[in-house]
Amino acid sequence: MALLEKQMQVDQENFTTRNGQSLVALLQEVQEQYNYLPEEVLRELACARGLSLMEMYSVATFYKSFSLQPRGRHKIVTCTGTACHVRGSEKVTEEVSRMLGVKPGGTSEDGEYSLESVNCLGACALAPLVVVDGEYHGNMTAARVAALFREQLKKMKGQSAESFDKVIEEKAIAGCSCARLLAGEKN
Amino acid sequence: MVALQTCLQSLPELLNLQQELKRKQEQRKNYLAVCGDTGCTAWGSKHIKDVFQQCLEQKGLNHTTGLKFTGCLGLCESGPVVIVFPQGIFYQKVRESDIEEIVEKTLLQGEIIDRLLYQDPVSGEKIIYAGEIPFYRKQERVLLADNWSIDPSSIEDYLALDGYGALGRVLHSMSSAQVIKEIKDSRLRGRGGAGFPAGLKWQECNEMVSAQKYIICNADEGDPGAFMDRSLLEGNPHSVLEGLIIGGFAVGAAEGIIYIRAEYPTAVQKIRLAIGQAEALGLLGENILGSSFNFRIGVSVGAGAFVCGETSALVASVQGRVGEPRQKPPHLAERGYNNRPTVINNVETLANVPHIINRGAETYRLTGTKKSGGTKIFSLVGKVNNTGLVEVPLGMPLREIIFAIGGGIKGGKAFKAVQTGGPSGGCLPASMLDLPTDFDELSAAGSMMGSGGMIVMDEETCMVDLARYFLKFLNDESCGRCFTCREGLSRMLEMVEAITKGQSSMVEFELLKELAAVVKDSTMCGLGQTAANPVLSTIRYFEEEYRAHIEEGRCPAGVCRDLISFNINAELCNGCGACRRKCPAEAIEGESKTPHLIRTELCTKCGICLETCRYHAVNKL
Numbered sequence: 053m054a055l056l057e058k059q060m061q062v063d064q065e066n067f068t069t070r071n072g073q074s075l076v077a078l079l080q081e082v083q084e085q086y087n088y089l090p091e092e093v094l095r096e097l098a099c100a101r102g103l104s105l106m107e108m109y110s111v112a113t114f115y116k117s118f119s120l121q122p123r124g125r126h127k128i129v130t131c132t133g134t135a136c137h138v139r140g141s142e143k144v145t146e147e148v149s150r151m152l153g154v155k156p157g158g159t160s161e162d163g164e165y166s167l168e169s170v171n172c173l174g175a176c177a178l179a180p181l182v183v184v185d186g187e188y189h190g191n192m193t194a195a196r197v198a199a200l201f202r203e204q205l206k207k208m209k210g211q212s213a214e215s216f217d218k219v220i221e222e223k224a225i226a227g228c229s230c231a232r233l234l235a236g237e238k239n
Numbered sequence: 240m241v242a243l244q245t246c247l248q249s250l251p252e253l254l255n256l257q258q259e260l261k262r263k264q265e266q267r268k269n270y271l272a273v274c275g276d277t278g279c280t281a282w283g284s285k286h287i288k289d290v291f292q293q294c295l296e297q298k299g300l301n302h303t304t305g306l307k308f309t310g311c312l313g314l315c316e317s318g319p320v321v322i323v324f325p326q327g328i329f330y331q332k333v334r335e336s337d338i339e340e341i342v343e344k345t346l347l348q349g350e351i352i353d354r355l356l357y358q359d360p361v362s363g364e365k366i367i368y369a370g371e372i373p374f375y376r377k378q379e380r381v382l383l384a385d386n387w388s389i390d391p392s393s394i395e396d397y398l399a400l401d402g403y404g405a406l407g408r409v410l411h412s413m414s415s416a417q418v419i420k421e422i423k424d425s426r427l428r429g430r431g432g433a434g435f436p437a438g439l440k441w442q443e444c445n446e447m448v449s450a451q452k453y454i455i456c457n458a459d460e461g462d463p464g465a466f467m468d469r470s471l472l473e474g475n476p477h478s479v480l481e482g483l484i485i486g487g488f489a490v491g492a493a494e495g496i497i498y499i500r501a502e503y504p505t506a507v508q509k510i511r512l513a514i515g516q517a518e519a520l521g522l523l524g525e526n527i528l529g530s531s532f533n534f535r536i537g538v539s540v541g542a543g544a545f546v547c548g549e550t551s552a553l554v555a556s557v558q559g560r561v562g563e564p565r566q567k568p569p570h571l572a573e574r575g576y577n578n579r580p581t582v583i584n585n586v587e588t589l590a591n592v593p594h595i596i597n598r599g600a601e602t603y604r605l606t607g608t609k610k611s612g613g614t615k616i617f618s619l620v621g622k623v624n625n626t627g628l629v630e631v632p633l634g635m636p637l638r639e640i641i642f643a644i645g646g647g648i649k650g651g652k653a654f655k656a657v658q659t660g661g662p663s664g665g666c667l668p669a670s671m672l673d674l675p676t677d678f679d680e681l682s683a684a685g686s687m688m689g690s691g692g693m694i695v696m697d698e699e700t701c702m703v704d705l706a707r708y709f710l711k712f713l714n715d716e717s718c719g720r721c722f723t724c725r726e727g728l729s730r731m732l733e734m735v736e737a738i739t740k741g742q743s744s745m746v747e748f749e750l751l752k753e754l755a756a757v758v759k760d761s762t763m764c765g766l767g768q769t770a771a772n773p774v775l776s777t778i779r780y781f782e783e784e785y786r787a788h789i790e791e792g793r794c795p796a797g798v799c800r801d802l803i804s805f806n807i808n809a810e811l812c813n814g815c816g817a818c819r820r821k822c823p824a825e826a827i828e829g830e831s832k833t834p835h836l837i838r839t840e841l842c843t844k845c846g847i848c849l850e851t852c853r854y855h856a857v858n859k860l
Contacts, residue, residue: 073559074558075560076542076556077539080542110561111559111561114561114718115543116543116544118542133464134463134464134621134661134694134709135464135620135626137705137708138621138696143845146845171461171463171716172464173277174503176694177278177627178278178281178315179620179621188280188281190278190281190282193850194845194846195850195851
């Protein structure tokens with residue numbers, strides 16, 4: 053908490069000196085830093101900028117890219133644009149959601165994964181599209197989602213300090229169906 | 240490189256620099272263009288480029304052979320795409336293991352590698368040169384033409400192709416009235432959707448008396464299924480900047496803003512880089528090229544709201560407010576950004592401007608139709624063989640785009656409909672395939688040009704489901720200001736959902752049509768006024784399909800889940816168990832090597848079993 057307060061002081065100085073900046077841009081900066089819009093920061097900023105909290109809240113909830121909840125360490129995005137839709141993105145999103153045990157727009161209980169479905173990522177030629185941590189995976193099908201996650205989870209293992217086994221264990225506790233998948237992979 | 244560090248003070252200095260860079264480029268005719276657009280990057284083209292770089296360095300070829308990481312090369316389906324110049328040899332689906340061979344054989348000995356060549360889906364013949372592939376040959380690439388020779392992160396590449404020459408000419412030999420006249424004469428119409436004549440828009444803003452005016456480039460490409468603006472910004476950002484600066488000069492603005500949607504991080508990065516380069520060369524800033532014209536450009540990043548593509552909502556969003564449209568008039572030309580006269584142009588519209596100035600309005604308008612000049616970029620996607628961006632003269636019939644350029648429908652299936660104009664547009668059936676792609680013709684047919692998304696659908700697409708999809712999209716994106724849009728769309732969505740579940744009636748169907756007309760007539764902005772289009776156009780051309788859902792409880796395309804079921808043909812099933820293992824609902828049972836069975840009460844109809852079965856034993860009813 054102390055760290056957050058200190059950070060906020062620094063932010064405030066930065067933000068208040070830049071009066072010309074629009075509220076959207078300001079919130080984008082906050083989100084970039086914290087990965088979401090923490091309530092305390094919004095309150096402080098509202099005071100500092102002479103805005104009502106309601107104004108802040110209305111902008112923060114109007115735009116889709118803002119989140120008032122902390123988001124997961126790994127971000128999974130499914131595209132639901134028209135081109136993706138006609139090639140079956142709805143089923144892909146459903147399958148991703150089922151695998152992660154997270155609804156679109158939500159984050160897993162352990163804070164590992166966030167799932168978002170967006171209207172178009174502009175890579176329509178690759179429809180349907182799933183993006184895992186900024187990496188694009190095209191021509192996806194519901195049946196291929198399992199293989200994609202298997203591949204991706206292996207990569208995540210490499211980056212993460214935790215051991216592979218521990219990830220599986222955690223997943224098993226969270227009751228996530230990934231556990232089943234990973235356990236199968238390990239055997 | 241020394242020359243690039245100086246600030247250009249006059250037109251001759253610019254022309255000298257262009258010549259110098261052109262000479263340099265001519266010395267380096269051998270180069271590889273690796274597509275760096277989102278599509279090919281998803282196929283791993285970034286890595287391909289890096290490996291090429293290493294390979295060229297190892298062989299000591301990096302001084303004689305160029306390597307460009309370009310914008311979209313077009314055939315996104317075949318990525319990663321690599322074109323070997325000067326010959327223009329087109330290689331598709333290039334893997335890391337192919338790179339050494341390409342350098343050794345093609346680059347050094349001019350040999351063609353057969354397995355990497357593009358195969359025409361119609362004739363089956365293999366094609367060597369990019370220019371001979373029907374996908375490219377039948378296009379008229381003007382805006383996208385330079386993508387093959389430009390590295391978007393290099394202003395030098397753009398300058399070597401006489402880039403910013405149009406700006407130089409405008410600043411030194413034309414008045415704002417002359418520029419506007421030229422644009423009006425060219426018959427350039429706004430490429431963002433509504434198709435308003437661009438010259439007229441500029442004139443309105445030019446005539447306003449104000450100490451401060453603004454020009455905004457609308458890069459909030461929200462239409463799902465369209466990505467031409469992203470590709471222009473990522474592939475040739477300086478052409479958009481040049482158009483924007485000329486526009487600023489024409490309307491008398493000293494400040495330009497580029498509003499880009501947040502979903503395009505690469506475009507944001509590329510355009511910021513380009514602005515920095517232009518500033519460093521004095522192509523932006525005070526007294527541009529020694530003239531009295533001052534202009535600067537800022538970037539504003541959106542935060543994810545479709546309605547912000549509407550001009551008044553866009554202005555609200557740039558100012559940091561909730562992106563709600565407002566009543567017009569007063570038009571933005573009177574009261575826009577900061578309550579000052581503002582003109583908003585789409586990315587593609589602006590990218591056309593330097594071409595009009597360079598070629599002259601007379602020549603420019605030779606391409607296109609009587610009422611609208613030039614070319615239009617479409618994003619040809621969906622169930623078509625060659626997906627990607629295509630640039631064609633306005634007025635080209637839909638059939639030619641979909642079949643001659645797009646290579647027809649995937650998997651030899653039957654064409655059913657093409658959706659143009661995004662969520663505000665409509666679906667056109669096979670009988671309308673000879674319709675020319677023109678603003679007025681498409682509107683008269685119940686669709687619209689929109690920003691240029693062209694989504695092709697085959698017999699396996701359900702039109703009722705598609706109408707539901709668009710309604711859901713628009714219902715999510717409605718800002719909620721107008722009651723008829725906010726509530727009307729929710730009710731329409733409920734009604735269409737009921738149809739997809741087979742729980743509707745003809746009485747309700749009539750009500751749906753009536754409600755659609757009300758929403759169309761009684762909302763304030765473009766989003767609401769066109770929101771009923773997907774429903775109305777599908778009803779207009781595919782009423783049969785609606786009736787099959789309502790009266791017979793049947794989805795002819797086999798899409799609507801409540802109206803279909805899956806079963807396994809016991810004669811074809813050999814009991815391999817692949818479907819059983821993959822079924823997420825654990826709804827398939829059966830002993831190994833005996834025919835399996837789907838328990839319908841557990842089945843979620845996800846279709847994974849159908850996709851998985853190699854013996855075609857799973858049926859969809």
